[in-house]
Amino acid sequence: MKLEQPAIFEDRTERPHPAPVHLAYRPDIDGLRAVAVLAVVLFHAFPTWLRGGFIGVDVFFVISGFLISSILLRELRQDAFSFAGFYARRVRRIFPALVVVLAACLAFGWLALFPDEYAQLGKHVVGGAGFAANFFYWAQIGYFDTAAETKPLLHLWSLGIEEQFYILWPVVLLLAWKRRMNLLLVAAALGVVSFLVNVVGVIHHPSATFYSPASRAWEMLLGAGLACVHARAAAGLPLLPARGAARRLPRLSPDQLAWTGVVLLGAGLASITRDHRFPGWPALLPAVGALLIIAAGPRAWFNRMVLSNRLMVWVGLISYPLYLWHWPLLAFAQIIESGTPAPTIRAGVVALAFMLAWLTWRVVELPLRAAREKTVIAVLCGLMLACAATGGYLWFRQGLPEREVVQDNLANQQALVVFEDKAKAAACKARYGFESMYDYCIMSDPARDPTVVLLGDSHAYHLVYGLMKYYDGLGDNLLKLGTRYPYWGIEPGDDPYQQATQPLLEKALAMDSVKTVLISTHARFSAAPGGKVVIEAARETFRRFLGAGKHVIFISDVPTIGFDPRACIKRAGVASSATRFPCSITREEWDTQIAQHKEVLAGLAQEFPQVEWFDASEALCDERECHAMIDGRLMYRDNNHLSLDGDYLVSRHFARRPPFSPAP
Numbered sequence: 001m002k003l004e005q006p007a008i009f010e011d012r013t014e015r016p017h018p019a020p021v022h023l024a025y026r027p028d029i030d031g032l033r034a035v036a037v038l039a040v041v042l043f044h045a046f047p048t049w050l051r052g053g054f055i056g057v058d059v060f061f062v063i064s065g066f067l068i069s070s071i072l073l074r075e076l077r078q079d080a081f082s083f084a085g086f087y088a089r090r091v092r093r094i095f096p097a098l099v100v101v102l103a104a105c106l107a108f109g110w111l112a113l114f115p116d117e118y119a120q121l122g123k124h125v126v127g128g129a130g131f132a133a134n135f136f137y138w139a140q141i142g143y144f145d146t147a148a149e150t151k152p153l154l155h156l157w158s159l160g161i162e163e164q165f166y167i168l169w170p171v172v173l174l175l176a177w178k179r180r181m182n183l184l185l186v187a188a189a190l191g192v193v194s195f196l197v198n199v200v201g202v203i204h205h206p207s208a209t210f211y212s213p214a215s216r217a218w219e220m221l222l223g224a225g226l227a228c229v230h231a232r233a234a235a236g237l238p239l240l241p242a243r244g245a246a247r248r249l250p251r252l253s254p255d256q257l258a259w260t261g262v263v264l265l266g267a268g269l270a271s272i273t274r275d276h277r278f279p280g281w282p283a284l285l286p287a288v289g290a291l292l293i294i295a296a297g298p299r300a301w302f303n304r305m306v307l308s309n310r311l312m313v314w315v316g317l318i319s320y321p322l323y324l325w326h327w328p329l330l331a332f333a334q335i336i337e338s339g340t341p342a343p344t345i346r347a348g349v350v351a352l353a354f355m356l357a358w359l360t361w362r363v364v365e366l367p368l369r370a371a372r373e374k375t376v377i378a379v380l381c382g383l384m385l386a387c388a389a390t391g392g393y394l395w396f397r398q399g400l401p402e403r404e405v406v407q408d409n410l411a412n413q414q415a416l417v418v419f420e421d422k423a424k425a426a427a428c429k430a431r432y433g434f435e436s437m438y439d440y441c442i443m444s445d446p447a448r449d450p451t452v453v454l455l456g457d458s459h460a461y462h463l464v465y466g467l468m469k470y471y472d473g474l475g476d477n478l479l480k481l482g483t484r485y486p487y488w489g490i491e492p493g494d495d496p497y498q499q500a501t502q503p504l505l506e507k508a509l510a511m512d513s514v515k516t517v518l519i520s521t522h523a524r525f526s527a528a529p530g531g532k533v534v535i536e537a538a539r540e541t542f543r544r545f546l547g548a549g550k551h552v553i554f555i556s557d558v559p560t561i562g563f564d565p566r567a568c569i570k571r572a573g574v575a576s577s578a579t580r581f582p583c584s585i586t587r588e589e590w591d592t593q594i595a596q597h598k599e600v601l602a603g604l605a606q607e608f609p610q611v612e613w614f615d616a617s618e619a620l621c622d623e624r625e626c627h628a629m630i631d632g633r634l635m636y637r638d639n640n641h642l643s644l645d646g647d648y649l650v651s652r653h654f655a656r657r658p659p660f661s662p663a664p
Contacts, residue, residue: 025071028298029063030316031307032290036060037319039269041326041353045346055286057158058219058279060263060323062290064162065223069187071197072170076177086170090378094163096368097321097360097381100184102128102387105152105328106394111573112336112407112564115399121152122394128156129388131163138211149334155327157211164213165220184228191221202280210278219279221289226295258300260294286489310470322357323364329353337579338567405573412569413633415643419465428479432507438500441481446467449513450479455486455505457497459557460520463616466651467518476516481508486519487537488544497538505541509548517545518618520555523641524593525600535600542608553612556601558619558642559590565636566644569631572585583629590617590626612660619653620646 036056043053075081102125109121109366127136133156148154149614176186201209209215252260276282294305306312315322329349333341341349368376372642394400401410420442427446428434434441442464443450452471454460464480471478483501484490492498508514525535561584566585594617605613619625620635628636635646642650 023067023074026298027313028303028307029067029294029338031303031309031312032059032063032293032316033319034312035307037322038315040323041350044330044660045328045350046343049267050242051274052269054274055268055272055283058283058286060158061162061219062217062223062287063294065220066226066294067223068166069169069173069224069227070230072173073183073227076173081174083170090163090166091377091380092369094159095384096364097324098128098159099380099383099387100360100364101328105386106390108332110403111405112332112571112577113399113417114569115401116413116417117335118399119395122391122399124151124153125391126388126395127160128153129384129391133157134160134211134213138208149273150331152328152331154331155323157531161213161216162220163218169220169224171234184225187221187225187228191218191225192327194218194221198279199281199282201491202277206277214281215279219283222287222291226291247575254296254300255302257292258296258302260557261289261296262302264292265288265289290393318357318361321360322353325356325360326350326353336571336574338564338578338580387586408572409569412634415645416566416637419635419644436500438496439504441480443477443479444472445477448477450511450517451476451513452478452518453508453511453514454480454518454520455483455508456477456520457482457486457522458641459522460486460518462557463520463647463650465644466647467654470651470655485523485534486521487534487541489537489540490534509544514550516553518555520557522557524557524597526596527600538604539607542611546608546610551612552610553614556613556615556617558616559585559621560593560640561585561626561628561636562639564639565628565634568634582625584625584627587621587624587626589607590621614654616650619650
């Protein structure tokens, strides 16, 4: 029996090394690019209009896998492949527009961003220029988190995934080719493994799975598989052995393939939302839809009449610079407006993105792509390294706070940054042998035994320096132990912070030197069924500390202000930037927030007259308003945590609280 040739081509005789032949241009693929980029831009600018628009990125992945793999396969067939040539083409394609956008972001950031924002931008420029943005973001932020809207280079995660894929895929193809393996089966096997990583990972590690090349490679491998199918067909090789069930497989016409792809892609755009675990199984809709549309070929009616329309092709041609420009412009608008910009502003931003995209394509991309001098590659690589070096410098120099444009409000800008005495925190962890990141402590004097313990989460930490100063003045030594809910009896589940909480509570209880226990947390009491568990846990915690002879002080939380306090600071470098006034919320809004909490507290106060109750919000609120800025200084560093100035303000009110006489 004659075995089928395992490779994608039969003829491998020696031949000269001709220059690679370009693929036949397909305007319908540029039209499909237009669909993808328009979906993404519309989702980012007007998310309620097209809730699934973010899946346009998945369409890009499939297109990229098909086109680049087609070029690689043709070069292998011609014995004309070289890594130097491949990566030189990638540099010509990717670097020109990206360098322009990164440089523009750095220049605008100099004028518009506060030091912490500029430092963060510098860090993300390093990630973008190094094609590692996806790794930078998966440990920091989910793609659909609200904070993502102020990350001007968040969208470069997809570019990072593509370039990481193309570091490995040409190597795999070349090795498989030399070993005379069936390249279609290689792509299919790797694609199946990647898809399994995707569907399993999205359940347990959704953010990492969204950004990981391992869980996204299958989409590019779909396109690569189609390129292998076309290559086998061009070489006259069958896709499958022509026997048995394979003979009965239905053959779809180009129009049937195209319309099936349109339905799948349309279903994805209409049904997938940010609430889905994505990519996961839902990503099959855009990926397979794009695959079928490409497979239909340029003669299918939809591809010929819709995708090959001149307007669609034009948008497709500028799709890469449009993708690069649109998100930084929207993110900067969000930053400058201190919130979601008005629809007219977002529409204007999108129009500006189209104009800049066309200029970038016409003035930068086309000339550099046509230039054949090797020095062009060197210059582009040098410019990209310069962007990365500039970003790293900004990151290292903490956003250049000495810039003239930020001097007027420097104190309030510094209030936005979390303050930590790292030396004291490290000494405290060393004293108590804490090695896990979930066991956190900081101590006023790590060399002495503590006399006061502050228990709680980040809403205890944002009071620690003011309370340290107060208790230092009394000759006491304050120890802060970081917890989740600072109560006994809360089921920790798989929350490592809650798992670490009970041992910390036990440690505080067992310290004979500790006479006073302060409890502060973001968690407000609620009479709802789930809230009753927390109330009972708080009761048990009060009983244990009181039973051990500790003086217990419960600190009620400060208001959640519902806006970013940086909205209250004027951006001197941007005359049109919005500034919030008044920098406050109404007292009525705050009272509504804590109505149930106050009812529960009243009951606990009657039940535990030995406990002292301190309301931190009274330092910030008067009869009419609760202020985020007092005497020209910011009291908050975000919408619910105090700045260092706010910390000291609350501690001064704590020092002036009336004397407490516990019941006998």
